[in-house]
Amino acid sequence: MPGSGTAAVAVSAYGMPAGQEGLVAMFMQQARKSAAEVRRADSRQALENDLAELLAWMPLATADIQLADDYPMLVSVADDTDPRCRLVRAESGIAETGSICLAGSRHTTRELFLCEHLVVLLRVDDILYCQEDYWRQQVSTAPQSLHLVSGPSRTADVEQTLQIGAHGPRGMTILLADANAASGRKS
């Protein structure tokens, strides 16, 4: 499409917010609308605390969950068969819909869909405005699977009553890591 940059802006559901902080605010609002919990960690310490608390479900020592110095590389996780809690790192976030983006690998379905609670780590800098921005970043051939996840699983198939927790996770927490929390600097 000619001038797709401006075309994408023109057809989004909401106008583009100002600055990265505007995108973060929109992302948080939209993700919460989809019943995701969103936390923001502004320091390395806060991030580690949040992770320890959220992953306390897992039969792991906190020591098993480490952030490499150049986080986003996340060093986890001893036992990947425990279905209670799963930690994944999102490639990108989409502010317009409050979704996290994850290209699939062999374990993706198990990681994203078979756990009781999904914890997603997302760097604030990786939040984009809309899906079109994400498509522009994906230059190589399409991955075998690609998932835009917006909140925990749900159904309204019984009398149109919304029930969170259908076949997939019953809960989802998105941990937003600020640049200084992600860089590994202790602050």
Add this chain to the structure above:
Amino acid sequence: MGESFITRSSAALADHSLKRALAKAQSGFAAKRAAAVAECDDFAALRRRARLARERALDHLAEYLEQFERQVQAAGGTVHWAETPADMRTIVIDICRARNARFITKGKSMVSEEVGLNQALEQAGFTVNETDLGEYIIQLAGETPSHIVAPALHKTREQITDLFRTHHTLGDRPLEEVAAIVDEARTVIRERFLRADVGITGANMLIAETGQVVLVTNEGNGDLTAGLPGCHIVTASIEKVVANREDASAILRVLARSSTGQHITAYTSFFTGPGGNAAQDAPAFHVVLLDNGRSDMLAGPYRDMLRCIKCAACLNHCPVYQSVGGHAYDAVYPGPMGSVLTPLLRGELRDFQLPAATTACGRCDEVCPVEIPLTSLMRQLRQDTRTPSTLARLTIRCYTWLARYPRLYRLLTNIAMTGLRLLAGGGKPLSRLPLAHAWTRHKDLPALPPTTFQQQWQKRGDKR
């Protein structure tokens, strides 16, 4: 099930459980959609953009389908072409046999309903388990979907509890709350996900540029069906193709809002062939594409109908659907979109009653996210396929003549008014009326006022 829409809908209107189930759904869907639409900066612009994406797809359908096939092949998957429902059944059964499959899980696919896939697979000896909660419920009940997004919309909670008590080993566990019902299904179906040899899902879109199949769900069952077994089969119809990811995004913006009133569904997933991941045992990938009359539709006067993205907004806002439910249509696709699609796709004699099952109120036109002129298409179908009875034609001709002579018109309506008032015994409602039994069998004609509308209007005019 009765032979005609009229007998089936009469039975539906007398069904109190159905009435309760429909009443619950009706207000919910419409209110949620209205809120989701109102919260957008400019929903009309989103709609125009989505329509553009669908029109582009139909304008280049053959080209995009070929491109889609090439891209799927490049990613190590296979596209199969099914001209008829029988073709699709055979292709899917052959794939399952070639994999020595026994257990099959299924995500929701209206196309699989269209071709009667479950029955064919079961007859071929496979165990088929629906995994979408609504589809699972109706599979237990041995029924068909009554709604294209919420297949078990016609079931009350009590009926679902009874079904589970009959089919599951429950013991004394309570199963009255919605949460308990959902949990029970989760536990039973989870085991089936893990055991399945083949997973079959539908598709919301096929992206030509990238060879990706888009699947939109809330429960996560589609992804578990697609991702866990060693083989993923997608059943879809040919018009689901779109040019590129940008067009897909444009459609996603209106799809969930129009359907369930969400700004996006919980899961929007894009699948393609195993590609370089084949060594890491990514699932084999087959896409089976059904024509079943759609190529003919593309060339004919009902082409606009192929823009449909199956959101069900027209069902959710239709006074006819809301009164009689989906089963009265005796068709895979009910409601306004089904009243157009069914005669064109299936074309059995009884299907041609469906375009008449409309009040022509136009709400479906207003809420359609890709601006399909459903009311006009239904009217056109009626004109094309129904010859009005001699009596109806005579009546219309008399009226046309009469309406040209105001004095005579007034005189005759005054006489009719007086006659009807006499018949009713003054200001009482009429419970019987000559030539209008179809009306008075179900309701009384309200008491007539002493003067006609024209007389009252004249009086108002005098006062001014």
